[in-house]
Amino acid sequence: MVSIAEREALEAVLRAPSRRPYRPPTEIVQVYRRSRPDRYASTGLVNEQGEKWYHLRRHLTAELTSPSTMQGFLPELNTICDDFLELVNTSRRADGIVPGFDQLTNRMGLESVCALMLGSRLGFLERWMSGRAATLASAVKAHFRAQRDSFYGAPLWKFAPTTLYRTFAKSEDTIHTIVSDLMEEAKLKTQKNASDEAMREIFMRILENPALDMRDKKAAVIDFITAGIETLANSLVFLLYLLSVRPDWQRTIRSELPSCSTLTVEDLAAAPSVRAAISEAFRLLPTAPFLARLLETPMVIAGHKLPAGTFVLAHTGAACRRDENFWRAREYLPERWLEPRAPHAAALVAPFGRGRRMCPGKRFVDLELHLLLAKIMQRWRVEFDGELDIQFDFLLSPKSPVSLRLVEW
């Protein structure tokens, strides 16, 4: 395995043309799914390679990456964000502190990604979650942790069904069962009530696509849900934490926003300070701080010859913190995105990856983070005491629990 963080090396690896980029799979998912052909026709979009990956990508992501589908989802997303703010408000103490803010953002991630993928609201933002919502939330967490541990720990699970492997299999099993039930329910609801087409568009397109095996459809929903929740939740925590040191920027954001609660694409476009705040948070604290690739052709990097098949970790996050790539690189300065000061190697900021394997959730996340930040700033300013504890948890994650303060303007 080779790690790189130099600008030229990163550009060479991430810009190498490839029709079917090879990202090393998470082996525990691969092994488990191959052992369950009754449930899985493939290892899924995140872990497949080559033609099979291309087939899944083509049929599963067209709607998700379409600007018009996302615009159609905007009214629903406005409501989901408002419900999240209400949940935050009810959890807020008299001094403005919101204990366990990270848990709330996780519920927000679950509700919005499930609404997007299943076309119906599941109740993760209700004050008291249903038993099924709580079970799904903890299975998603266990699934994620087990993947991380299988990646970094001793690979004993490859030789015997260790506790780690059983935990992973149990979480995958729980998620599969719940997602199967939810898909059935969502299908029935859709047949009964065709009024909310924008919200159901992605789900129905996937469900009705004759080119996809039903097992792949379920695996896709599982993969989208598990890929989207922690990433989204962590990004919101990091964004608010970084912004807490810039009360002036918070005031600028607020001054650019209207006071109405339903925000449109035009409202967001008229607030460039929101975009700048988000871009800067992704530069300084990206939840996915590196990208993994397998070289398809031999390459010479910094004078070293690397053969085809080399596993490369491209540390875009580390490169973004170097002064040779960004002016005052270690500081949170959203203004750099409105008036760039050299050096400004914007191409190194790749929180959603690069090329054809880039995150298909990017457009959705962009919209959701814009809405959330705008709505929070309309109502409160954010304060944080001290430093946020961050751990490398497969992704960069805040060490739980996170408490921040939301103060009325």
Ligand code: HEM
């Ligand atoms: C802030 C939130 C998110 C971040 C930072 C993020 C980041 C990433 C990154 C870095 C990759 C790897 C890209 C590459 O190798 O070039 C990826 C892949 C992926 N993401 Fe996301 N993601 C986020 C949210 C989401 C959401 C909400 C969804 C689903 C709705 C999603 C679904 C996926 C899928 C399915 C892949 C695999 C794509 C493929 O291999 O073709 N992600 N994401």
